[in-house]
Each structure stands twice: as C-alpha cells, then as structure tokens.
Amino acid sequence: MGPVNAPVAAAIDIDHLQVSYGSQQVLHGVSLTVQPGEFIAILGSSGCGKTTLLRTIAGFQKASGGAIRLFGRDVVAMPPEKRGMAMMFQSYALWPHMTVLGNVGYGLRLRGVGKDEIRARVAGVLKMLNLSGLEDRKVTNLSGGQRQRVALGRALAIEPDILLLDEPLSNLDAKVRIQLRSEIKALQNRLGFTAIHVTHDREEAMTMADRIVVMDAGRIAQMGTPKEVFDRPNSPFVASFMGAENTIHLDVRSNSAGVEVQAGPGPSIRWDGEVPVGPVTAYFRDDVASLDAPDARRDGSIVLPGTITQRTYPGGHYRYVVAIGDRHFTVTDDDYHELDRPVGLRLPLASLHLFPSESKGENHA
Amino acid sequence: MTGNLHTLPSASGHTRLRNLRAEAPSASGARFWSFGGTVLKILGLAVFAFLLFGPLANLVLWSVAERWYTPFKLPVSYGTRYWEVVFRPTGDAMSSLMTSVSIACLTVLVALAVSVPAGYALARLKLPWRTALMILFLLPQAFPSVAIYINVARVFYSLGLTGTITGVVLVHAAHGLVYSVWIAAAAFAAVDRDLELAARNIGASPLRTFFTITLPLAMPGIMASAIFVFLESLDEFTGTFFVGVPQVTTLPLLLYNASMGGNYQIASITALILLVPSVLFMIVIERFLKADVLSKVGQ
Numbered sequence: 001m002g003p004v005n006a007p008v009a010a011a012i013d014i015d016h017l018q019v020s021y022g023s024q025q026v027l028h029g030v031s032l033t034v035q036p037g038e039f040i041a042i043l044g045s046s047g048c049g050k051t052t053l054l055r056t057i058a059g060f061q062k063a064s065g066g067a068i069r070l071f072g073r074d075v076v077a078m079p080p081e082k083r084g085m086a087m088m089f090q091s092y093a094l095w096p097h098m099t100v101l102g103n104v105g106y107g108l109r110l111r112g113v114g115k116d117e118i119r120a121r122v123a124g125v126l127k128m129l130n131l132s133g134l135e136d137r138k139v140t141n142l143s144g145g146q147r148q149r150v151a152l153g154r155a156l157a158i159e160p161d162i163l164l165l166d167e168p169l170s171n172l173d174a175k176v177r178i179q180l181r182s183e184i185k186a187l188q189n190r191l192g193f194t195a196i197h198v199t200h201d202r203e204e205a206m207t208m209a210d211r212i213v214v215m216d217a218g219r220i221a222q223m224g225t226p227k228e229v230f231d232r233p234n235s236p237f238v239a240s241f242m243g244a245e246n247t248i249h250l251d252v253r254s255n256s257a258g259v260e261v262q263a264g265p266g267p268s269i270r271w272d273g274e275v276p277v278g279p280v281t282a283y284f285r286d287d288v289a290s291l292d293a294p295d296a297r298r299d300g301s302i303v304l305p306g307t308i309t310q311r312t313y314p315g316g317h318y319r320y321v322v323a324i325g326d327r328h329f330t331v332t333d334d335d336y337h338e339l340d341r342p343v344g345l346r347l348p349l350a351s352l353h354l355f356p357s358e359s360k361g362e363n364h365a
Numbered sequence: 366m367t368g369n370l371h372t373l374p375s376a377s378g379h380t381r382l383r384n385l386r387a388e389a390p391s392a393s394g395a396r397f398w399s400f401g402g403t404v405l406k407i408l409g410l411a412v413f414a415f416l417l418f419g420p421l422a423n424l425v426l427w428s429v430a431e432r433w434y435t436p437f438k439l440p441v442s443y444g445t446r447y448w449e450v451v452f453r454p455t456g457d458a459m460s461s462l463m464t465s466v467s468i469a470c471l472t473v474l475v476a477l478a479v480s481v482p483a484g485y486a487l488a489r490l491k492l493p494w495r496t497a498l499m500i501l502f503l504l505p506q507a508f509p510s511v512a513i514y515i516n517v518a519r520v521f522y523s524l525g526l527t528g529t530i531t532g533v534v535l536v537h538a539a540h541g542l543v544y545s546v547w548i549a550a551a552a553f554a555a556v557d558r559d560l561e562l563a564a565r566n567i568g569a570s571p572l573r574t575f576f577t578i579t580l581p582l583a584m585p586g587i588m589a590s591a592i593f594v595f596l597e598s599l600d601e602f603t604g605t606f607f608v609g610v611p612q613v614t615t616l617p618l619l620l621y622n623a624s625m626g627g628n629y630q631i632a633s634i635t636a637l638i639l640l641v642p643s644v645l646f647m648i649v650i651e652r653f654l655k656a657d658v659l660s661k662v663g664q
Contacts, residue, residue, distance in 0.1 A: 058562075058566055059566075060562050060565075060566075079565070079571075080562070080566050081565050081567075085566070086566060087562075087563070087566045089562075089563060091557065091559050093557065093559035093560050093563040094560075094563075095560055095563075095564075095578055095582070096582070097582055106564065106567065106577075107567035107568055110567070110568045110573070111568065154563075158567050158568065
C-alpha cells in the first residue's frame with residue numbers, strides 16, 4: 001500500500017502495548033504501525049490475543065503499558081467514545097429496540113445532526129449497502145447478512161477514519177461471507193478509511209488485507225504482505241498457520257557450490273538456495289507435492305519413495321494418500337494410479353520452508 | 366359452603382353434576398364402568414375446580430349476601446347494598462384503596478430508585494462482596510417478619526415515622542427490594558455487553574449509553590420487578606400493621622378490621638378489589654419476564 005516512511009502521522013501507531021487480565025499477561029509488548037488507508041488483518045488462532053489487541057485499540061480494555069497513537073494523538077488513557085473510531089462486532093451488536101434507521105443514525109444523533117439530515121444520510125449509507133427502503137424495519141426481522149450490513153452502515157455513518165472489524169463475518173454463511181468480504185473491501189477502497197480486521201480465517205485475511213499480522217501467544221509472529229507471509233514464513237508457527245502443515249526432516253551440508261540436501265537414506269541433491277545448514281525440518285503445503293517415479297532424480301527437488309495407500313476423486317483430479325515410512329502425505333495428480341503402487345513424492349526445494357530442527361516447530365511434525 | 370364437596374361455584378354446574386350422579390347408578394355392566402370412569406374424571410375435575418374457585422366463589426357470594434346465617438347453606442337474601450357502601454366516595458374502603466394505591470406507587474418509586482443503580486452495579490461491576498450484597502437484600506424476607514417489624518416500629522417511633530405514609534412506604538420498599546434488586550440485576554446482566562460497547566464506540570458517553578441502550582433493553586425486566594413490588598405493597602399486612610396503625614389504613618388493614626368485626630361483606634368486597642390488580646398484572650407480567658432474564662435471577 002502506501003509508502004512506509006510517509007511524512008504524515010501514522011493512522012495507528014501501537015508502541016510496546018501490554019495488556020494483562022489480572023496477573024495473566026495477554027499482550028507482551030505489541031508494536032504495530034498502520035498507515036492511513038491501509039487494510040490490516042490480524043490473524044491468529046483463538047487465545048492469541050488478537051481480539052484483546054483490537055479491543056484495547058477501541059478502548060474497551062485497559063492497557064497495562066505502552067502507547068496507542070491515532071494520527072499522532074496518544075489515546076491510551078482515553079475512554080472509547082473519545083477515540084473517534086467505529087467497530088463491527090462478531091455478534092453484530094445491533095440494538096434490538098431500534099429500527100434500522102435508529103441503529104444507523106445513532107452516531108449522527110449523538111453528533112447533534114438534525115432529524116431530516118439523519119434520514120437523508122442514513123438513506124445514503126443504506127443505498128451504498130444495498131439496503132435501501134429498510135429504514136423502518138426492526139433489526140430483529142433481518143437476515144444475518146443484512147444485520148451485519150446494518151452494523152457496517154452504523155459504523156460507516158459517522159464517517160470514521162478508522163474501522164475496527166472483530167471477526168464480523170464469522171457468524172455468516174459461506175456465500176454471504178464471501179460477498180460481504182468483497183463489499184467491505186470495495187467500500188474501503190472507495191471511502192479510504194483505515195481498517196484493522198481481526199480474523200482466524202486465513203483466506204479472509206489474505207483476500208482482504210494489504211498487510212497481514214500473524215499473532216502467537218500475545219506477540220506478533222510475523223508481519224508482511226499476504227504474499228510475503230504466505231511464501232516466506234519466518235517461523236515454523238507461521239508456516240504451519242499459513243497451511244504448510246506437513247513436515248519432513250532433511251540434512252543440509254554445505255559444499256563448494258552451495259548446499260547438498262539429503263532426505264533420509266536417499267541420494268543427496270545439490271542446491272544453491274539460501275537454507276540453514278545442519279538438520280532441518282521442512283514445512284510444506286499439500287499442493288507443492290507432486291507424484292513422480294520412485295527413483296526419479298530432479299534438479300532442485302527431492303523425491304521421496306513411497307506407496308499409494310488411498311485414492312479419492314473429489315472432482316477434476318485424483319487425490320492420493322502416499323505412505324512414506326510411517327508418515328502419510330496427501331497429494332493430487334491428474335492421472336489414475338493403482339493402489340499399493342510404488343511412487344515418488346516430489347518436493348521442489350524452493351517451495352519448502354526450512355527451519356533448523358532444534359526449534360519448537362517439532363510440535364507440528 | 367362446606368360439607369358438599371361437589372358443589373360448583375356456578376349454579377348451572379351444580380345442577381349438571383347432580384344429574385350425572387343420578388344417572389350413574391341406573392347404568393349396568395361395561396357401560397356402567399366406562400361411564401363410571403367418566404364420572405370419576407368429572408368428580409376429580411370438580412374437586413380441583415372447587416379447591417381453586419371455592420374460596421373465590423365464597424367471596425363472591427359473601428359480597429352479594431345481604432343476610433346469611435348459620436342453618437342456611439346459601440345466603441338468605443341477595444343485594445348490592447354493601448358494594449354501594451364500599452364504593453361510596455366518602456366510605457372507608459375508597460379512601461383506604463386510595464391510600465393503598467398511593468403507597469404502592471411510592472413504594473415502586475423508592476424501590477426502583479434503589480434497584481436500578483444497585484441492579485446495574487451488581488450486574489456489571491466486579492464487586493468484591495457481590496454475593497453478600499445480594500443476600501443482604503434478601504434479609505428482610507429471611508427472618509420472622511413480626512419480630513423485625515416490632516423492632517422497625519420501635520426505631521421508626523423514635524424517628525417520628527410511625528403512623529406516616531413515609532414510614533409505611535419505607536417498610537414496603539425494604540420488603541420489595543429483594544424482588545426488585547434481584548430481577549433488575551438479572552435484567553441488566555441479560556443485556557449483551559457488546560451492545561453498550563457499540564454505543565460507546567461510536568461516541569456515546571457512559572450516561573448516554575445507559576439511558577439510550579442499557580435501560581431500554583433492561584426495561585421489561587425492570588417493569589416486571591416494579592409489578593412485583595407494587596403487588597407486594599398492595600398485599601402487605603404485617604409491616605403496615607406495626608408501623609402504620611392507626612393513622613394509615615390500607616386495604617389489607619381494612620379487610621382485617623372488617624373480618625375481625627364480623628363484617629364479612631365488606632371484607633369480601635375488599636378482598637375482591639385486592640384481587641383485581643394481581644390478576645391483571647399476572648396476565649401482563651408473563652410478557653415482561655423473558656427466559657433470558659429469568660435464567661439470570663440470583664446469579
């Protein structure tokens with residue numbers, strides 16, 4: 001997105017933010033800078049502190065240390081109503097005793113906007129969200145997708161500089177979710193607000209965000225564009241969180257031209273990539289593996305001999321389970337193969353994420 | 366009214382039942398037994414109805430009985446003379462009805478003034494002595510009321526509160542607080558936190574949030590608690606007796622005096638009047654007390 005060292009103040013500048021619930025520390029010094037107009041996704045499994053981070057930015061949760069600056073203004077001690085942002089909740093958090101107009105117009109009413117103007121501006125917001133004509137409907141009579149659109153409208157009606165999204169799509173059907181995903185993204189492009197989106201859905205984060213922040217146990221594990229985080233995870237945790245959940249152990253020895261990589265008893269492969277030397281664990285996604293002859297030798301790839309133990313046809317291609325020793329890997333192939341046939345599982349070294357074996361990534365083996 | 370268990374409150378029910386009993390022995394064989402089963406069911410229902418409606422029917426009878434003495438199972442002569450006595454604008458009954466209703470309304474106001482903030486605090490704040498506080502409001506109900514009210518009367522006497530409406534309202538409010546605080550706390554606890562945060566988030570102050578979001582959403586529960594307090598106050602006898610007598614005469618006190626004085630007609634009419642708000646409120650209260658609130662009572 002925008003230039004990293006822009007002269008204007010960052011929309012959100014979080015500096016060593018710490019949060020504790022009682023004696024239990026939830027955020028261990030999180031630092032994050034978000035440029036105006038940027039869409040950030042905070043990705044992590046439940047309990048990693050991502051929702052706490054968002055709620056602390058919103059002011060619902062007190063920080064025990066660190067600073068939060070919005071456009072250069074420190075808000076860490078400010079109550080939520082003074083921070084000037086808007087939030088979408090997982091539970092929609094629409095007020096059931098009000099109509100759509102009452103919900104969407106609430107922020108405008110607080111700001112002393114006249115009745116007629118509220119009606120006009122709410123109509124504008126609803127039109128933008130394809131909800132025209134629903135002003136006087138009770139929010140309890142709306143579908144899930146419509147409710148979350150109303151919640152989005154309520155947040156956007158006050159024209160916030162910053163929009164916080166707390167897993168707003170996770171209660172919706174898959175179809176509505178994908179539709180709303182692109183609607184929110186399109187609105188963000190059009191209106192130019194800064195957004196922080198908390199989610200545990202990798203695909204959602206990848207498709208919506210300019211930058212992804214992966215969190216683990218109250219710390220930021222990695223930040224970067226979706227492509228950077230996906231292609232170059234910096235730790236076994238991020239690698240497996242981004243879908244590279246298969247592991248194999250390899251031996252890497254340096255030689256004159258580069259390195260030699262050896263898998264188990266098989267032949268070693270010469271390679272010139274940047275890899276750690278010594279015993280390493282390779283993390284890879286199912287889709288980087290392919291089938292080959294069991295004794296094939298390919299440049300830049302390792303081939304592991306094994307046998308096919310299972311075959312399914314999910315449509316378009318066959319999916320095989322290949323047993324290598326006592327390990328099983330899933331691989332797809334266009335051709336039909338018999339069960340129990342010896343095959344080679346070919347893994348291009350460039351697509352593997354290699355980390356020294358001593359790391360805690362062993363958990364994922 | 367006693368002795369004949371099969372008497373139904375209405376005259377038509379009474380005769381129908383008697384016809385059935387007359388027919389039953391004349392039938393024979395299987396027909397007799399199946400018919401007997403039906404009769405048993407009807408008898409069972411009749412007993413049940415009698416237990417429910419018998420005392421009420423007795424009240425209704427007494428309220429229209431001008432003369433009714435011992436050997437007769439039903440009143441000797443009927444009339445609405447006592448209704449006229451009760452509803453005469455200058456009568457004791459009307460003035461004590463007014464007293465009762467105004468005391469009940471004031472009690473509701475006092476109880477709400479305590480229970481709305483207390484209920485909100487109990488529901489939302491992390492109070493260290495939360496359970497102890499909840500139980501504190503239960504205390505006026507937990508001990509023998511006569512013992513408590515004698516002492517209350519003594520204290521109130523030294524404060525000059527005996528025989529005043531204020532004194533009676535305070536006693537009723539203390540009595541009703543357990544309902545109003547517990548139900549209000551449950552009503553506030555049933556309001557989703559995110560709904561308040563959503564308002565704060567887009568710029569509402571805590572006070573504004575309370576009055577535009579929290580209070581309206583908790584209102585059904587608070588209305589229910591107000592109704593309970595109103596009914597409790599209307600029916601309250603012991604506290605009024607010790608604190609209010611002789612200057613303050615509520616309907617239950619009038620009823621007590623009338624029945625002690627042998628004036629069953631006045632007592633019955635008073636009881637029927639007392640019954641009206643209870644029945645009305647019981648019909649509407651079901652709309653106010655939702656399951657999500659009820660499940661949080663006392664938590």
